[in-house]
Amino acid sequence: MQAQRQKxxxxxxxxxALDTPVVAWSLYDGTGKTRTMAADSDEPPYTTGLHALKxxxxxxxxxxxxxxxxxxxxxxSYQRYECVFEKLEPVSGDxxx
Amino acid sequence: MTDRSQLxxxxxxxxxxxRGFLRFDELVAPELNERFVDAYTxxxxxxxxxxxxxxxxxxxxxxxxELHALPRVxxxxxxxxxxxxxxxxxxxxxxxxxxxxxxxxxxxxxxDPRLNFDxxxxxxxxxxxxxxxxxxxxxxxxxxxxxxxxxSRYQNILGTQHxxxxxxxxxxxxxxxxxxxxxxxxxxxxxxxxxxxxPTVRQRRLWNTDDITEDTAAPQPIFSPAYPYDKQDIQxxxxxxEPWFEIDTARLEYLNRxxxxxFLLGDESFDAQYWLTRLENEPG
Numbered sequence: 001m002q003a004q005r006q007k008x009x010x011x012x013x014x015x016x017a018l019d020t021p022v023v024a025w026s027l028y029d030g031t032g033k034t035r036t037m038a039a040d041s042d043e044p045p046y047t048t049g050l051h052a053l054k055x056x057x058x059x060x061x062x063x064x065x066x067x068x069x070x071x072x073x074x075x076x077s078y079q080r081y082e083c084v085f086e087k088l089e090p091v092s093g094d095x096x097x
Numbered sequence: 098m099t100d101r102s103q104l105x106x107x108x109x110x111x112x113x114x115x116r117g118f119l120r121f122d123e124l125v126a127p128e129l130n131e132r133f134v135d136a137y138t139x140x141x142x143x144x145x146x147x148x149x150x151x152x153x154x155x156x157x158x159x160x161x162x163e164l165h166a167l168p169r170v171x172x173x174x175x176x177x178x179x180x181x182x183x184x185x186x187x188x189x190x191x192x193x194x195x196x197x198x199x200x201x202x203x204x205x206x207x208x209d210p211r212l213n214f215d216x217x218x219x220x221x222x223x224x225x226x227x228x229x230x231x232x233x234x235x236x237x238x239x240x241x242x243x244x245x246x247x248x249s250r251y252q253n254i255l256g257t258q259h260x261x262x263x264x265x266x267x268x269x270x271x272x273x274x275x276x277x278x279x280x281x282x283x284x285x286x287x288x289x290x291x292x293x294x295x296p297t298v299r300q301r302r303l304w305n306t307d308d309i310t311e312d313t314a315a316p317q318p319i320f321s322p323a324y325p326y327d328k329q330d331i332q333x334x335x336x337x338x339e340p341w342f343e344i345d346t347a348r349l350e351y352l353n354r355x356x357x358x359x360f361l362l363g364d365e366s367f368d369a370q371y372w373l374t375r376l377e378n379e380p381g
Binding site: 010013014015020022024025026027035038040041042044074075076077078079080081 | 198202240243250251279280341
């Protein structure tokens with residue numbers, strides 16, 4: 001069986017609905033074929049989270065909807081709507097190289 | 098006392114409150130830029146104890162002293178952190194191809210829930226191209242309470258700005274703005290001088306408030322297609338979203354901006370487009 005490695009795509013959406021626009025994104029490529037880093041692209045890879053699903057990305061985690069803590073109702077902090085996707089891709093040769 | 102004409106205007110202050118930064122292109126003259134680079138890129142910056150009054154911090158007749166004494170620079174500093182501010186720290190950040198990938202995005206210092214804020218000035222004494230890995234930063238991120246590098250998972254965020262500028266450009270940043278050093282694909286060094294300054298006075302009406310009128314805080318129609326909203330109006334500036342805001346969180350951002358504006362104005366009755374007034378209405 002050919003070895004596989006995980007590519008992880010994290011999309012941050014404008015709301016909790018998967019079909020709302022992507023406002024932030026990160027990609028980590030376990031195949032080692034591409035290298036990404038902070039502030040390396042200006043355009044999101046997909047318009048919405050749903051577009052990523054349609055392109056074959058598997059959703060493996062959605063951020064929970066957590067009620068605001070009493071007294072902290074108006075605090076803003078991390079990106080709220082984080083969706084973690086994966087794709088498994090075959091790698092040839094020694095993937096640890 | 099700084100010349101009032103060199104202080105920030107009310108509109109500039111509102112933009113700082115909303116977006117966390119102001120940009121001043123080619124503010125410093127080429128001759129001083131050159132002397133600054135000559136003085137510090139090889140020899141390094143002088144070591145100055147944290148908490149030193151800024152007025153006493155710089156070596157006499159040095160490029161550092163000249164930079165901070167420029168009338169507009171002094172006016173920006175006084176508008177934001179007032180007279181008598183303290184030197185916190187400074188650093189000459191150098192980026193080149195040898196520095197590898199971009200720096201993870203981060204917020205400086207640590208979790209800082211104050212309404213009072215520190216000022217960070219970034220000074221670019223040489224031209225910066227995108228290939229040189231200019232500083233990148235996220236407008237409007239200064240109210241987000243996060244812990245320094247905990248946000249490094251975020252690689253790209255809509256609305257991120259990359260500093261591409263001519264020599265002598267200065268950015269004035271709220272301490273909370275998320276930022277990082279960009280990826281340099283150039284062999285040229287890119288120096289950026291950053292200094293953090295702390296206020297010692299209550300940050301209230303320190304800018305040039307001569308342009309404030311009764312209209313500034315007058316109630317306006319909200320969500321009204323019939324109302325001719327002025328993009329330069331203070332309330333409009335405070336309620337303009339950034340492209341990366343979540344739909345719901347954008348409204349919390351407005352609340353936080355209005356709260357800081359009230360603090361700076363010294364007027365707890367100020368509101369922009371009714372956001373806080375509605376929440377404060379508790380009859381009986």
